[in-house]
Amino acid sequence: MTSDVATSTAYGHICFAYDDPATLDSRAVAFLAAGLAAGEQVWFVAPGTRDALARRLDGLPGLDDSLRRGAARLVSTGQTYRADEPFDPETQVRAYAAATEAALAAGHTGLRLVAEATLLVRTPAQRNVFARYEHLIDRYMHRRPMSAICAYDRRELGEPAIAELACMHPETNANVLFRLHSCGPAEGAVALAGELDPSNHRLFAAALERADLRPVDGELVVEAARLRFIDHRCLMQLRDHARRLGVTAVLRTSRSAAARLVELLDLADIRVEVTR
Amino acid sequence: MRTGAAAGHTGYFHEAIFFDSDEHLLAVVLPFLLGGVEAGEPAVVGFGQRNADLVRRALPPDSGVTFLPGGDVYVRPTAAIRSYRQLLASYVADGAQQIRIVGELPTAGLGSTWDWWARYESAINHAYDDFPLWSMCAYDTRIASEQVLEDVARTHPRVALPDGTHLPIGVYTEPRSYLTEPRPMLLDPVQRSAPMVELTDPTPAQARAAVYTADRGQLPADDVEDLVVAVSETVTNALRHGRPPMRMSIWSADDRIVVAVNDAGEGPADPFAGLLPATSGSPGGLGLWISYQSCNHVAMHRGPEGFTLRLTAGNPHFPV
Numbered sequence: 091m092t093s094d095v096a097t098s099t100a101y102g103h104i105c106f107a108y109d110d111p112a113t114l115d116s117r118a119v120a121f122l123a124a125g126l127a128a129g130e131q132v133w134f135v136a137p138g139t140r141d142a143l144a145r146r147l148d149g150l151p152g153l154d155d156s157l158r159r160g161a162a163r164l165v166s167t168g169q170t171y172r173a174d175e176p177f178d179p180e181t182q183v184r185a186y187a188a189a190t191e192a193a194l195a196a197g198h199t200g201l202r203l204v205a206e207a208t209l210l211v212r213t214p215a216q217r218n219v220f221a222r223y224e225h226l227i228d229r230y231m232h233r234r235p236m237s238a239i240c241a242y243d244r245r246e247l248g249e250p251a252i253a254e255l256a257c258m259h260p261e262t263n264a265n266v267l268f269r270l271h272s273c274g275p276a277e278g279a280v281a282l283a284g285e286l287d288p289s290n291h292r293l294f295a296a297a298l299e300r301a302d303l304r305p306v307d308g309e310l311v312v313e314a315a316r317l318r319f320i321d322h323r324c325l326m327q328l329r330d331h332a333r334r335l336g337v338t339a340v341l342r343t344s345r346s347a348a349a350r351l352v353e354l355l356d357l358a359d360i361r362v363e364v365t366r
Numbered sequence: 367m368r369t370g371a372a373a374g375h376t377g378y379f380h381e382a383i384f385f386d387s388d389e390h391l392l393a394v395v396l397p398f399l400l401g402g403v404e405a406g407e408p409a410v411v412g413f414g415q416r417n418a419d420l421v422r423r424a425l426p427p428d429s430g431v432t433f434l435p436g437g438d439v440y441v442r443p444t445a446a447i448r449s450y451r452q453l454l455a456s457y458v459a460d461g462a463q464q465i466r467i468v469g470e471l472p473t474a475g476l477g478s479t480w481d482w483w484a485r486y487e488s489a490i491n492h493a494y495d496d497f498p499l500w501s502m503c504a505y506d507t508r509i510a511s512e513q514v515l516e517d518v519a520r521t522h523p524r525v526a527l528p529d530g531t532h533l534p535i536g537v538y539t540e541p542r543s544y545l546t547e548p549r550p551m552l553l554d555p556v557q558r559s560a561p562m563v564e565l566t567d568p569t570p571a572q573a574r575a576a577v578y579t580a581d582r583g584q585l586p587a588d589d590v591e592d593l594v595v596a597v598s599e600t601v602t603n604a605l606r607h608g609r610p611p612m613r614m615s616i617w618s619a620d621d622r623i624v625v626a627v628n629d630a631g632e633g634p635a636d637p638f639a640g641l642l643p644a645t646s647g648s649p650g651g652l653g654l655w656i657s658y659q660s661c662n663h664v665a666m667h668r669g670p671e672g673f674t675l676r677l678t679a680g681n682p683h684f685p686v
Contacts, residue, residue, distance in 0.1 A: 267571055285571055285574070287570050287571065287574075287598060287602070288570065288602050288606075289569065289570060289571070319571075319574055319594065319598065321595070321598060321599070322652065322653075322656060345591060346587075346588050346591055347588070347591040347592055347594070347595050347660075350592065350660075351595070351656065354656065354659055355656075
């Protein structure tokens with residue numbers, strides 16, 4: 091578990107890896123109860139029948155009433171992620187955007203959900219697509235009142251597979267050293283948190299590619315106030331990624347060592363702005 | 367066309383000056399510099415304040431000799447190689463046929479950090495050999511120890527004498543031999559106390575976190591950040607290229623943090639490891655090169671207990 095999860099960004103896109111489904115259920119109950127208390131519409135999205143899902147949320151105060159009022163919904167995974175069709179990130183984001191706007195129109199303050207998505211990320215190809223989706227929906231959640239826990243079964247997927255998805259969330263309990271997530275357009279194209287070193291430089295390259303970042307005015311600005319460490323390999327990867335986009339990478343960090351590495355290695359097409 | 371003693375020589379013409387008086391130093395240095403100016407060659411002085419003033423006063427006004435600012439170039443050997451290579455390349459780009467430089471290490475460099483400067487003196491025979499450089503490294507025999515003077519003799523092919531002669535030094539040893547000889551590692555006195563942290567086979571992330579726990583605010587934050595970079599690279603190298611078990615120990619003193627990383631392997635095979643970026647793609651070369659520029663001292667030791675790299679942030683100078 092990374093140490094800065096608790097102080098992470100507040101918009102609420104959390105990757106939750108679990109070994110025991112009961113820990114997910116109790117986390118879901120607490121998360122959704124907070125949503126109901128805040129006037130949000132809440133969804134529990136998981137495989138299984140409606141009754142099975144209701145049983146898993148047993149501890150949620152006023153569940154029956156919330157279900158009757160339409161403040162809470164139980165969604166069997168097949169209903170929202172269609173297993174018979176290839177998963178399309180943009181279609182799925184549009185669906186959640188519509189659901190969020192509908193919840194707002196119905197008088198709720200937003201949409202909050204717990205989604206058990208293990209079924210959708212079993213193969214490397216599925217994870218590649220779903221990691222792209224995770225960043226797309228992260229961008230949506232950053233600007234609209236939607237929040238989510240994305241839950242993944244560690245027993246089924248294993249730690250490395252979960253890391254591919256966890257690193258696309260601002261918050262996670264999974265064993266992943268860095269996170270790449272959304273930030274405001276004034277702050278940059280994307281935010282980086284945690285630590286980047288040889289243990290994760292391939293994952294970092296994949297995350298950059300999957301995030302499909304959009305440079306502005308010839309620069310790919312990375313907001314890295316919560317990046318605690320970046321090594322020369324990952325700086326070069328960021329530089330290479332910016333080069334492929336035909337722009338300069340700009341890393342805004344409080345860590346001056348990154349600036350010295352860029353100078354030492356004479357790296358072109360990347361600039362480190364030290365902010366203190 | 368090169369002029370003077372190095373006329374007809376290809377590459378680096380590397381000499382030592384063993385002086386015991388101002389007169390001796392000036393007798394070698396003045397004709398060297400003025401001969402360079404006369405021949406239209408860049409003539410550069412990289413001395414500390416005292417001897418730079420001595421030479422400046424002895425030269426005619428507007429002599430055309432260039433004085434490098436302060437002694438900044440000799441803070442860390444790898445950085446010195448990097449900045450001298452940049453300087454030499456710019457002179458060559460401007461058409462220089464030969465560049466003449468006299469330099470001296472700060473006195474502090476002749477003590478507990480001499481080991482990495484001795485490696486520097488040897489490595490530059492190779493690192494500057496692609497330039498038409500004639501340089502003299504001045505050592506004050508009243509200050510330098512027997513060990514230092516022996517290393518200087520073994521790392522300089524020639525000596526420049528005050529009578530104007532230039533003689534080969536018989537004990538000169540090729541860098542690839544000299545740099546692979548076993549060298550003892552002087553024990554930093556802080557290593558006589560129990561380490562503040564000891565870890566076996568830490569991940570780089572655990573090693574970085576351990577450095578922060580040893581930081582009691584005694585060093586500037588940037589120095590700690592640079593040590594973290596060096597430790598991360600060192601531990602990564604030990605995990606990738608060394609042999610387990612890897613042990614990391616950290617000592618935290620009032621003016622420094624000292625980190626030793628030991629593994630059961632042989633250490634880097636490249637004799638220039640740390641001093642030059644790995645040109646042949648030798649494993650771990652770039653990380654070690656970065657570490658050499660991120661710390662105030664790096665010491666290496668091969669022994670029966672394997673390979674040890676010791677990194678010092680803060681003040682690396684202790685009585686020898």
